Amino acid sequence: MSERRGLSREQIAKRVAAELEDGWLVNLGLGIPTLAVNYIPEGRDILFHSENGIIGMGPRPADEDVDTDLMSAGKGPITLIEGAALVHHADSFVVARGGRLDAAILGAYQVADSGDFANWRLPDRHVGGIGGAMDIAVGAQRVFITMSQTDKDGTPKLVEDLTYPLTTKACVTKVFTEMAVIAVTDQGFVLEEVAPGFTPDDIVARTAASLIVPDDVGTIAA
Amino acid sequence: MRYRSGGHRGMQQDMKQKKFDSIDTALDRLKDGDTVLVGGFGLSGIPEKLINGVCERGLRDLTVVNNSSGAGRFGVARLLEKGCVAKVIVSFPWGRESDVFKELYKAGKVDLEIVPQGILAERMRAAGAGLGGILSPSGVGTQIAEGKPIHMVGNQEYIVETALPGDVALIKAHKVDPRGNLIYRLASQNMNPVMAMAAKHTIVEVDAEVALGDLAPAEIITPGVFVDRYVVTGRYKPEAWEGAWHE
Numbered sequence: 001m002s003e004r005r006g007l008s009r010e011q012i013a014k015r016v017a018a019e020l021e022d023g024w025l026v027n028l029g030l031g032i033p034t035l036a037v038n039y040i041p042e043g044r045d046i047l048f049h050s051e052n053g054i055i056g057m058g059p060r061p062a063d064e065d066v067d068t069d070l071m072s073a074g075k076g077p078i079t080l081i082e083g084a085a086l087v088h089h090a091d092s093f094v095v096a097r098g099g100r101l102d103a104a105i106l107g108a109y110q111v112a113d114s115g116d117f118a119n120w121r122l123p124d125r126h127v128g129g130i131g132g133a134m135d136i137a138v139g140a141q142r143v144f145i146t147m148s149q150t151d152k153d154g155t156p157k158l159v160e161d162l163t164y165p166l167t168t169k170a171c172v173t174k175v176f177t178e179m180a181v182i183a184v185t186d187q188g189f190v191l192e193e194v195a196p197g198f199t200p201d202d203i204v205a206r207t208a209a210s211l212i213v214p215d216d217v218g219t220i221a222a
Numbered sequence: 223m224r225y226r227s228g229g230h231r232g233m234q235q236d237m238k239q240k241k242f243d244s245i246d247t248a249l250d251r252l253k254d255g256d257t258v259l260v261g262g263f264g265l266s267g268i269p270e271k272l273i274n275g276v277c278e279r280g281l282r283d284l285t286v287v288n289n290s291s292g293a294g295r296f297g298v299a300r301l302l303e304k305g306c307v308a309k310v311i312v313s314f315p316w317g318r319e320s321d322v323f324k325e326l327y328k329a330g331k332v333d334l335e336i337v338p339q340g341i342l343a344e345r346m347r348a349a350g351a352g353l354g355g356i357l358s359p360s361g362v363g364t365q366i367a368e369g370k371p372i373h374m375v376g377n378q379e380y381i382v383e384t385a386l387p388g389d390v391a392l393i394k395a396h397k398v399d400p401r402g403n404l405i406y407r408l409a410s411q412n413m414n415p416v417m418a419m420a421a422k423h424t425i426v427e428v429d430a431e432v433a434l435g436d437l438a439p440a441e442i443i444t445p446g447v448f449v450d451r452y453v454v455t456g457r458y459k460p461e462a463w464e465g466a467w468h469e
Contacts, residue, residue, distance in 0.1 A: 052263045054409050068265045068410035068463050075264040088411040090347045093340025129314040134360040135340030166364045
């Protein structure tokens with residue numbers, strides 16, 4: 001059953017992109033989150049924020065139009081949409097910490113059922129890279145996490161308590177993996193959707209915290 | 223369009239001379255042990271000529287503030303490699319390309335203070351604004367909070383983060399006028415404007431100089447009161463950029 005491999009990175013990006021509503025301002029982290037910009041449903045006016053002072057980031061330009069003064073946080077060439085605004089770093093983080101981001105899409109090593117998440121440092125290493133994650137996660141109205149359901153060795157990344165160093169407490173709204181969409185609620189993790197080929201039991205078996213399974217779990221439109 | 227108010231044309235002769243022709247002379251007030259705020263993010267807004275000038279002057283024991291600990295062998299990474307740096311204060315020390323820093327850090331040859339990126343900028347803005355520090359929600363309950371006072375506002379916990387002033391700022395801008403007023407090119411502002419405000423002595427490398435009155439007053443991002451010296455370098459391709467280049 002080839003479907004059991006779960007969603008591709010692009011399919012996860014497409015699913016999280018479907019979550020973004022008309023008129024939102026959204027910050028995208030590195031990796032899968034950056035891909036989401038390619039899958040915005042037609043007709044939705046969504047503004048993208050980049051931590052280096054860009055409000056109104058557009059898609060990658062043609063190679064001949066790349067400009068080193070127009071790059072995303074991950075050093076990827078970008079364009080500006082019409083009506084974009086450029087600010088310095090302190091003001092860029094006023095946007096983030098000040099609550100102006102309707103959503104942030106970030107990667108993670110682990111998410112706890114309290115909404116705590118970890119994404120900046122491995123436990124066995126003294127240093128890591130925080131970048132803008134702590135400011136963005138603490139300020140955004142919603143934090144969407146894209147990550148794999150388990151580590152390479154099969155250890156679940158959705159847990160009761162983090163074993164990786166904390167990035168931000170109680171901020172995660174939903175988690176999007178190759179197998180499922182899982183909401184973080186006051187009652188803990190709630191399974192919302194499974195990927196084609198997976199059952200709710202598959203997700204329960206790959207989650208190291210209690211997972212509420214409602215009667216009406218949907219299937220991710222891949 | 224030129225912007226002038228009548229009756230002040232004679233001022234140009236009395237203005238403090240901020241323009242320097244030589245990078246080396248422009249840097250002559252830097253001392254060993256200084257805290258140096260260095261602008262730039264990714265490939266953009268990095269004062270590469272000033273950084274190279276600091277390396278050539280052979281300064282030592284600098285504390286360098288930047289977003290990252292450098293990539294490849296350029297920018298802050300070059301300062302590290304040349305042995306100029308005792309400590310870095312950054313948000314992103316451990317990138318894929320930060321080999322120079324990793325090696326020095328593992329060997330115990332450089333100290334690190336890691337700060338969330340937005341708080342790094344805000345601590346410098348606080349310094350520029352004459353504040354002693356800020357109350358930060360970023361990093362509450364994390365390793366970042368260790369050893370720092372916590373202050374409650376209502377039910378919300380905040381970390382007391384102290385202001386981060388610089389002895390010197392090395393920044394990059396697009397255009398300057400003789401008063402030192404600055405504008406920046408596209409998304410190259412990054413931390414440059416807050417660094418200009420946070421340092422006692424700000425040195426700018428700039429693509430081009432324009433005549434007094436040629437910058438629209440409402441479009442100036444960094445007023446010249448925050449600028450002590452500038453050197454016109456012309457616009458050049460960032461050393462680390464391997465892609466196409468357009469003037």
